[in-house]
Amino acid sequence: MPEVTVGTVLVFLIIIVALVLFVTEPVPIDVTALGIMVTLMMLGPWTGISPRDGVSGFANPATMTILAMMILSEGVRRTGVIQRLEEIVTSYTGESSHKQLGATIGIVGPLSGIINNTAAVAILLPMVSDLAHENGTSPSKLLLPLSYASMAGGMLTLIGTSTNLLASTIASRLATDYPSLHAFSMFEFTQLGLLVFLVGAAYLLTIGYWLTPSHVTPRSEFETTHREEFLTEITIGDTSPLVGMTIQEALQQIEFEGNVTQLIRRDDYYREPRLSMIIQSDDAFTIRLTEDALRTLYDVEGIEFVPEVTPQGDLDALAPGQTLVEIVITAGSDLVSETIETSGFQDQYQAGVLAIRRGGKTTHERLTEHRIQPGDMLLVESDSNTIDRLADDPNVVVAGEIDLQQFRSSKLPLAVGVVLSVVALAAIGILPIMVAALGGVIIMFVTDIIKPAEAYDAVQWDVIFLLSGVIPLGRALSETGGADLLGTLIVSTADFLPIIAVLGLFYLLTAAMTNLISNQASVVLFIPIAADTAARLNANAFAFILAVTFAASTAFMSPVGYQTNLFVYGPGGYEFSDYARVGGPLQVILAIVTTLGIAMFWGL
Numbered sequence: 001m002p003e004v005t006v007g008t009v010l011v012f013l014i015i016i017v018a019l020v021l022f023v024t025e026p027v028p029i030d031v032t033a034l035g036i037m038v039t040l041m042m043l044g045p046w047t048g049i050s051p052r053d054g055v056s057g058f059a060n061p062a063t064m065t066i067l068a069m070m071i072l073s074e075g076v077r078r079t080g081v082i083q084r085l086e087e088i089v090t091s092y093t094g095e096s097s098h099k100q101l102g103a104t105i106g107i108v109g110p111l112s113g114i115i116n117n118t119a120a121v122a123i124l125l126p127m128v129s130d131l132a133h134e135n136g137t138s139p140s141k142l143l144l145p146l147s148y149a150s151m152a153g154g155m156l157t158l159i160g161t162s163t164n165l166l167a168s169t170i171a172s173r174l175a176t177d178y179p180s181l182h183a184f185s186m187f188e189f190t191q192l193g194l195l196v197f198l199v200g201a202a203y204l205l206t207i208g209y210w211l212t213p214s215h216v217t218p219r220s221e222f223e224t225t226h227r228e229e230f231l232t233e234i235t236i237g238d239t240s241p242l243v244g245m246t247i248q249e250a251l252q253q254i255e256f257e258g259n260v261t262q263l264i265r266r267d268d269y270y271r272e273p274r275l276s277m278i279i280q281s282d283d284a285f286t287i288r289l290t291e292d293a294l295r296t297l298y299d300v301e302g303i304e305f306v307p308e309v310t311p312q313g314d315l316d317a318l319a320p321g322q323t324l325v326e327i328v329i330t331a332g333s334d335l336v337s338e339t340i341e342t343s344g345f346q347d348q349y350q351a352g353v354l355a356i357r358r359g360g361k362t363t364h365e366r367l368t369e370h371r372i373q374p375g376d377m378l379l380v381e382s383d384s385n386t387i388d389r390l391a392d393d394p395n396v397v398v399a400g401e402i403d404l405q406q407f408r409s410s411k412l413p414l415a416v417g418v419v420l421s422v423v424a425l426a427a428i429g430i431l432p433i434m435v436a437a438l439g440g441v442i443i444m445f446v447t448d449i450i451k452p453a454e455a456y457d458a459v460q461w462d463v464i465f466l467l468s469g470v471i472p473l474g475r476a477l478s479e480t481g482g483a484d485l486l487g488t489l490i491v492s493t494a495d496f497l498p499i500i501a502v503l504g505l506f507y508l509l510t511a512a513m514t515n516l517i518s519n520q521a522s523v524v525l526f527i528p529i530a531a532d533t534a535a536r537l538n539a540n541a542f543a544f545i546l547a548v549t550f551a552a553s554t555a556f557m558s559p560v561g562y563q564t565n566l567f568v569y570g571p572g573g574y575e576f577s578d579y580a581r582v583g584g585p586l587q588v589i590l591a592i593v594t595t596l597g598i599a600m601f602w603g604l
Contacts, residue, residue, distance in 0.1 A: 007046040007480035014039055014047075015473070015482075015525065022517035028336065029518060030462040033469025040472050048479030049472050056475075057468030061434045062165040066116070066467065067459055068437035069159055072419055073119035074458035075450040079415045080407025086127045090135070097137040101209060104128050104142050105149040105201045112149075113156030113193070114423060118460075121150045121564040122397050125328075129399050129571055138214035143568035144582055145204040145212065150564050151554050152200040152590075155193035158186045158433060159423070163519045165433075166467060167549040170474055170527045171542075178531050178541045186427035189546060192597045196550065199593050203586050211582045215573035231261075231288055231356050231370075232297075232305065238281045240302025248275035254300050262286035294379075325387060326399040328570045329376045330460075330563070333395035338372055353378050357570055375559060377570030392457050399571040411449045418443050467520055474524035487532030499539050499604050503547050504595040506530050510551035511587055515558045522552040543598045550594045556583025 014036060021032040040047045041054035057063060085107065093099035104124075112120040128146050132139040154160030158168060164184065172183035236242055242250045247260055263273040264284040270277070289297065297303070329335055335343045340353050356370055357377045377399065380386075391398050422440040426433040444450045450458075477483045494502055506526065514522040526548045534541035555562045557580050559569045565579060572578075598604075 005480060007048060008482050008485060010043055010046050011476045011480045011482045019517060022521060028462060030465035033466045036473055037469040040476050047476045049476050053475060054472050057471035060169055060471055062169040063464060063467045065165050065434045065437050066162045067464055068441050069116045070119060070459050071441045071455045072437065073115040075444040076415045076419060077123050078408055078450055079412040080409050081412055086131060090131060095135045097141055100131055100135065100137055101142055101145060101205060104146050105204060108146055108150045109153030109197050112153030113160045114419060117150040117154035117161050118563050121147060121567050125567055126398050133218045136218050138216050138218060140213050140215045140572045143572040145208060147564040147568045148200060148204060148556055148586065151562060152197040154553055155196055155550055156190055158184050158188065161553050162463060163523055163553045164549060166520055167523050167527060167545065171545055174531050178535060180541045181531065192601055195597050196590055196594060200586060200590060203589060207585065208582055213578055232294060233284060233286050234303045234305055236279055236281055236283045237302040237304060242279050242302065243281050245279050246276050247273060247279060250279055259288045260285055261288050325380050326571065327378050327380060327390055327396040328399050328567055329372055329374055330395060330397060335372045335395050336374055339370060353380055375566045375569035392454060394457060394460055397567055414447055415449045466518060470521050470524045474528055478528045483528035483532045486529045487536055490533050491536045494537055499537055500595060500599055503544060504591060506544055507547045507551040507591050507595055510548045511554060514552050514555040519552040519555060519562060523548060539604050540602060543602050543604055546598050547594065554590055556587045
């Protein structure tokens with residue numbers, strides 16, 4: 001048993017605290033990561049992390065490559081390539097839900113191997129949502145497979161996920177102690193990635209299709225009454241004809257279908273108020289309703305929507321260029337934990353928030369008091385300029401109605417050519433991937449595919465700070481002997497398990513951890529342990545690191561395990577249990593496939 005030092009104990013305490021903060025998120029995860037970095041440096045004499053080591057994550061090749069790939073992905077998006085693709089896909093799939101699902105998987109998989117898979121889902125989410133709505137398919141049937149297929153597709157190449165790039169960097173650093181390790185090449189594990197993607201696609205098209213729920217009814221089926229519901233809030237004006245009526249009489253008067261979930265009258269709150277209650281002026285009602293019912297309610301005289309910015313005009317007769325748009329709050333959004341009012345959302349975008357939905361549930365809070373959380377969907381009235389701002393803002397993802405956005409269509413061939421050139425130069429070995437990607441960014445700047453200000457907005461800075469903060473943690477785990485200690489404990493399982501089972505155990509442990517915390521943190525924690533375990537077993541260290549890398553990119557069982565899962569949470573109307581039901585069997589299947597595939601391709 002390796003010696004347990006003060007440094008080892010301190011690093012494990014930091015890890016435990018970090019895991020609790022990552023799971024509970026009392027502060028954003030990038031703030032937690034920075035806290036890890038600062039703590040390691042302050043305890044440098046024991047953790048072995050100097051100030052130079054502590055900030056090394058900002059200059060790490062993985063960090064810079066991920067930053068560059070985010071900008072390249074944004075450049076491609078601004079050409080409108082997805083809108084052209086949607087026309088082609090629609091003409092092929094028609095109203096066949098299986099064809100739509102096959103097209104979704106077939107597009108997002110390869111695309112996730114060329115650009116970062118998180119960016120691929122953000123780009124394709126509006127297209128897939130519109131494809132489903134316009135052709136009578138529940139978006140719920142397509143959006144969860146979109147996320148899952150993007151994860152599998154991200155394992156086709158080195159640049160498919162930030163996880164791969166980070167794992168490659170860590171493997172390169174560990175190569176001095178473990179000669180079988182090295183930085184990953186562009187197509188180092190493509191054969192295994194292709195196997196994982198094909199198996200995953202087969203599952204999603206069969207068992208997964210059967211298990212995936214249909215929570216959201218398409219807009220094309222307005223005649224049905226069981227459509228996706230939002231939460232909105234209205235106040236009754238002094239001149240409203242509804243004053244003096246009972247709630248039931250008012251609902252009958254306006255032929256409105258919705259559930260009144262709360263009445264706020266001065267300082268009194270009434271949950272599920274009786275339909276016989278008399279409506280008074282200044283009453284505030286919280287109502288659960290469909291988008292179609294919201295349009296009906298909007299035309300009623302003498303009511304105002306809350307928050308304060310009430311959209312102008314008739315929702316059914318919007319001015320040219322105006323539309324209703326659905327947006328999803330991202331994990332690192334500045335809006336998280338804010339209310340609509342305190343966030344300044346409506347002043348910033350000059351757009352009215354009409355309603356909110358959180359996954360498959362609606363809340364009983366007042367909209368003015370509703371604390372925004374990652375994955376929340378907001379229904380917003382906007383014009384073309386607003387859509388541009390929303391589409392460019394890293395705090396949100398536009399989930400539909402993107403036809404009005406202005407694109408640089410003439411730059412499409414050049415943008416695609418730049419990205420393919422970056423991949424080719426790195427694959428052939430002419431340039432390191434970081435250099436090739438940064439060079440591609442410069443070309444996009446020079447050719448006006450993307451402007452510098454747009455590029456800065458495109459970078460998910462929470463991911464960059466998260467990477468920079470957790471990278472020193474992996475180094476500290478190795479320097480203090482923490483990796484040796486955990487490796488020894490896991491090696492003990494080899495007394496009653498074959499090596500391939502120990503490899504599978506690493507996959508399952510990493511996948512379980514990734515479903516609770518970030519994929520980057522899982523890689524940082526488990527790769528040093530995997531390398532040490534392999535060395536003690538006289539096994540192939542590269543095989544063990546691949547198991548960790550693949551497991552960290554396939555977190556199917558929770559909406560918080562991977563950012564793409566969170567992107568589809570609101571638009572799909574999903575509940576937490578949906579991820580476990582659909583993703584659980586896939587997690588087990590891919591654990592077996594990946595473990596056997598590694599043994600077959602690289603040996604143990």
